[in-house]
Amino acid sequence: MVRRSRTLGSKWQKTKILLRSKKLRAFVPETRIMNSGNLLTMLNKYGMVYVKPVHGTIGQGVIRVERTGSGTFVYKLGKMQRTFTTYTPMYQSLSKSKLNRVYLVQKGIHLLKYQKRIFDIRVMVQKNSHDKWEVTGYIGRVAHPKKIVTNFHNSGKPKPLEQLISAYLNPTSTQSFIKKLKTLGLRIAEQFQSYHPGFKEIGVDIGVDTKFKPWVIEVNTAPDPFIFNELKNKQMFRKALRLARNHGRFTK
Numbered sequence: 542m543v544r545r546s547r548t549l550g551s552k553w554q555k556t557k558i559l560l561r562s563k564k565l566r567a568f569v570p571e572t573r574i575m576n577s578g579n580l581l582t583m584l585n586k587y588g589m590v591y592v593k594p595v596h597g598t599i600g601q602g603v604i605r606v607e608r609t610g611s612g613t614f615v616y617k618l619g620k621m622q623r624t625f626t627t628y629t630p631m632y633q634s635l636s637k638s639k640l641n642r643v644y645l646v647q648k649g650i651h652l653l654k655y656q657k658r659i660f661d662i663r664v665m666v667q668k669n670s671h672d673k674w675e676v677t678g679y680i681g682r683v684a685h686p687k688k689i690v691t692n693f694h695n696s697g698k699p700k701p702l703e704q705l706i707s708a709y710l711n712p713t714s715t716q717s718f719i720k721k722l723k724t725l726g727l728r729i730a731e732q733f734q735s736y737h738p739g740f741k742e743i744g745v746d747i748g749v750d751t752k753f754k755p756w757v758i759e760v761n762t763a764p765d766p767f768i769f770n771e772l773k774n775k776q777m778f779r780k781a782l783r784l785a786r787n788h789g790r791f792t793k
C-alpha cells in the first residue's frame with residue numbers, strides 16, 4: 542500500500558524504515574521494545590541506554606538508565622536521579638514513573654559536550670521548489686546542565702554547530718564533518734521517501750559519540766523550522782520556514 546501521509550509518529554516504525562537500508566543501518570543505535578528482559582540485556586551490552594515513549598515528543602518521558610562500574614543501577618528522568626543496588630527494584634520504580642504507553646529501549650550514545658553539557662545535532666531536510674531534497678539547515682542543541690535531553694522545548698539551547706565542534710575539530714575538518722552529516726540527512730530523506738512518498742520534510746536528530754561517529758537518534762517528520770530562528774544568522778531560518786510554508790505548514 543502506498544501511503545500519502547506526510548508524517549509518521551511511531552519511533553518504532555521509523556526505526557524499522559532506517560534498518561531496511563543496508564547503508565543506513567550502521568548509523569542506527571540498537572533499539573528494542575522496552576520490557577524487563579530487553580532492558581537488562583541492553584544494559585549488560587551497553588552500560589548506558591535511553592528509554593523513551595514510542596510516541597513521545599520534545600524529550601518528554603525520556604529516561605537515561607545506567608549500570609555503573611560498581612554494579613548499581615541509576616536512572617535519570619527530567620532533573621530527577623535515582624540509584625538502586627539491584628535490577629528488579631529499579632525496573633519496578635522505572636515502570637511507575639513511565640507514562641502508560643509503549644516504550645523503546647535504545648543503546649545510549651555518549652554525546653559530545655560543550656562546556657560540560659551534552660549536545661546533539663538537528664539536520665533539516667526539505668523538498669525544495671524543484672521537488673528535490675535539500676539540506677536547509679543544521680544546528681547544535683546543548684542540554685540544560687541537569688538534563689539528559691537536548692530538546693529546545695525542554696530547556697535545550699540551540700547554537701551554531703561550528704561553535705560547538707570547534708573545541709574538537711579544526712575549521713577544515715569541521716566543514717568535511719558537516720558535509721558528511723548533510724549526506725546522511727539526504728540519504729535518510731530518500732529512504733523515508735521510498736516508503737512514504739508523501740513526505741516533504743524531515744528533521745534528523747544526530748548524536749555524535751566521542752569517536753566522532755554520528756548516530757541517528759530520531760527522525761522527525763514534522764520538524765520545527767523555528768529552532769533556526771535562534772541563530773543570529775537568519776539564512777537557514779528563512780529558507781526552512783519558506784519551504785515549510787510551501788508545503789502548507791504554518792499558513793493561517
Ligand SMILES: Nc1ncnc2c1ncn2[C@@H]1O[C@H](COP(=O)(O)OP(=O)(O)O)[C@@H](O)[C@H]1O
Nearest residue numbers: 591597598599600601647648649650690691759
Ligand atoms: N540513544 C540515545 N543516546 C543519547 N541521547 C539520546 C538517545 N535517545 C535520546 N537521546 C536524547 O534525548 C533527546 C530526545 O530523544 P528523541 O528520541 O529525539 O525523542 P523526542 O521525540 O522526545 O525528541 C535527544 O535529542 C537526545 O538528546
Ligand SMILES: [Mg+2]
Nearest residue numbers: 599600746759
Ligand atoms: Mg527528538
